[in-house]
Amino acid sequence: MKPTHVALFSALGMMFTSLSVYSLVPSGGGDATTAIEVTAEPPRVVPEVTGAAVAAVDPSRFTTGSRLMLEGRVGHARLPRSAQETFLMFEVRSDGSPAKAQAQASLSLVIDRSGSMKGTRLANAVQAATTAVSRMNDGDVVSVVTFDTRTAVVVPPTTVGPATRGHILASVRGISLGGDTCISCGIEEGLSLLGQTGGGVSRMLVLSDGDANHGVRDLPGFRAMAQRARDRGVSITTIGVDVDYNEKILSAIALDSNGRHYFVENDAALARIFEAEAEQLTASVANGAELAIDLAPGVTLDRVFDRSFRRAGDQVIVPLGAFAAGEVKTVLLKVRLGGLAGDARGESPIAEVGLAYRDLVAKTDARCQGKLGVAIADRDADASELDALVAGRVQRSETAATLKQANFLFEQGRLDEARGKLDAQQRSLRSAADKAKRSAPASRAKDVEVDFESQLAALERADTGFAAPPAFATPPPAAPAKPGGFAQAPAASPAPEKSREGKAAVRRNEADAFDLAR
Numbered sequence: 001m002k003p004t005h006v007a008l009f010s011a012l013g014m015m016f017t018s019l020s021v022y023s024l025v026p027s028g029g030g031d032a033t034t035a036i037e038v039t040a041e042p043p044r045v046v047p048e049v050t051g052a053a054v055a056a057v058d059p060s061r062f063t064t065g066s067r068l069m070l071e072g073r074v075g076h077a078r079l080p081r082s083a084q085e086t087f088l089m090f091e092v093r094s095d096g097s098p099a100k101a102q103a104q105a106s107l108s109l110v111i112d113r114s115g116s117m118k119g120t121r122l123a124n125a126v127q128a129a130t131t132a133v134s135r136m137n138d139g140d141v142v143s144v145v146t147f148d149t150r151t152a153v154v155v156p157p158t159t160v161g162p163a164t165r166g167h168i169l170a171s172v173r174g175i176s177l178g179g180d181t182c183i184s185c186g187i188e189e190g191l192s193l194l195g196q197t198g199g200g201v202s203r204m205l206v207l208s209d210g211d212a213n214h215g216v217r218d219l220p221g222f223r224a225m226a227q228r229a230r231d232r233g234v235s236i237t238t239i240g241v242d243v244d245y246n247e248k249i250l251s252a253i254a255l256d257s258n259g260r261h262y263f264v265e266n267d268a269a270l271a272r273i274f275e276a277e278a279e280q281l282t283a284s285v286a287n288g289a290e291l292a293i294d295l296a297p298g299v300t301l302d303r304v305f306d307r308s309f310r311r312a313g314d315q316v317i318v319p320l321g322a323f324a325a326g327e328v329k330t331v332l333l334k335v336r337l338g339g340l341a342g343d344a345r346g347e348s349p350i351a352e353v354g355l356a357y358r359d360l361v362a363k364t365d366a367r368c369q370g371k372l373g374v375a376i377a378d379r380d381a382d383a384s385e386l387d388a389l390v391a392g393r394v395q396r397s398e399t400a401a402t403l404k405q406a407n408f409l410f411e412q413g414r415l416d417e418a419r420g421k422l423d424a425q426q427r428s429l430r431s432a433a434d435k436a437k438r439s440a441p442a443s444r445a446k447d448v449e450v451d452f453e454s455q456l457a458a459l460e461r462a463d464t465g466f467a468a469p470p471a472f473a474t475p476p477p478a479a480p481a482k483p484g485g486f487a488q489a490p491a492a493s494p495a496p497e498k499s500r501e502g503k504a505a506v507r508r509n510e511a512d513a514f515d516l517a518r
Helices: 003-014 120-134 165-173 181-192 219-231 249-258 267-282 388-411 416-437 442-465 499-515
Strands: 038-041 063-067 068-073 086-093 104-114 141-147 149-158 201-208 234-241 262-264 284-295 299-305 310-312 315-324 328-337 348-358 362-375
Touching: 003 149, 003 328, 063 362, 068 284, 068 388, 086 165, 086 284, 086 315, 086 348, 086 388, 104 120, 104 267, 104 416, 120 165, 120 201, 120 267, 120 442, 141 165, 141 181, 149 181, 165 262, 181 219, 201 249, 201 267, 219 234, 219 249, 219 315, 234 249, 234 267, 249 262, 249 499, 262 267, 262 499, 267 284, 284 299, 284 328, 299 315, 315 328, 328 388, 388 416, 388 442, 388 499, 416 442, 442 499
Parallel strands: 038 362, 104 141, 104 201, 201 234, 234 262
Antiparallel strands: 063 068, 068 086, 086 328, 141 149, 284 315, 284 348, 299 328, 310 315, 348 362
């Protein structure tokens, strides 16, 4: 193998030592299955256009599906037999047209009413909750829970309709302040209420402005809770208000439950977020989506980036949950190759892939599948570069990890190191973007461009947020002297990481990292 290719594969192996990987190993054997009606969708390959030429159909890519479209890609379309690793990327995209018919939607609103929510925060949270209820359709189910050190069921699971909507809204408007913060108490109560509803699509919105100081307080405990919610078919969207909530806990809850995470610095924006979440819930076109990847003999899993997963023998299963119209979710794997063995066509299999889900429009279970492989390169020089779209997704994981690392350094008071991390990733991104844009298929060139631009924008926001406060052109005046004493030194400004601006930057970076990793 040429030194350049040795360096390429070595660099790819070293690149992700800092990335977060979430794994979930099932206990016991597999679940019992029941006979269901399944709509099977045959795989179909959509050729891509690079420049003005139509690329030949190759085993390294496929596109299949209907309500949910599944696209699979191998990181490298051609590899020498001695190659040791590559990436697999899957993009699941839902039909962009609104559903004409969907299953019942169940929404549980879990609202922090602790003492720190005083002033406009609780008032705007209540207003946002009433906005969400107003967006729910007749026949949907709503429940509302508040929490401080204890929980209170403000609205038990109630079917929305002309006779009940007014009562639900009146109950929400009666929410008042309480004491400390038990986030886990509110989530557990919300899950209990959602468990009392029928089938359909279930979502919980959790709003808090503080840290967890009662109940579960550790990150692993909250992740386990989020995974239980996900396994029950409940996604949890978390909303952090102002700059003193625990961004690591709220983003982890959302990540492991297939939800979303928001940072709201100004509580006046809450109504818009609650409304958008309610509208997306009622526009769901698919539910219970799971991606199953069967790796070919000799191919082994190295890691799954940014998503929780489980193993069933040699199969890797990634739960993706519900999809609203037009929603996109991605899955990225790194795999090890134990020696590629080509067939008569000079191709080597990598994986067989299946996507199963409930089609809420057709009201049936659906499944689509595809296969991935690589062409064997006779010479090392014929090995292909990393696929442009895969390169963008790989860099998204690295950018998300960089934002979290920079946050850690900044909170330790190591501002220069934090900004150095951000600067290094910006340079790496620009170099990767130049290569990816040149090799991107014409049909996806804009997607590749937007992908890299969004990453650079997130890094630039982080760098701006970490900027040292401007020095005073004229030192601030000393405080007046006390009678019989000396003049007091001017009050010191808080350290950047302790300032409101610094705290806001950290929480904004966490929200950006969450979005990039999806």
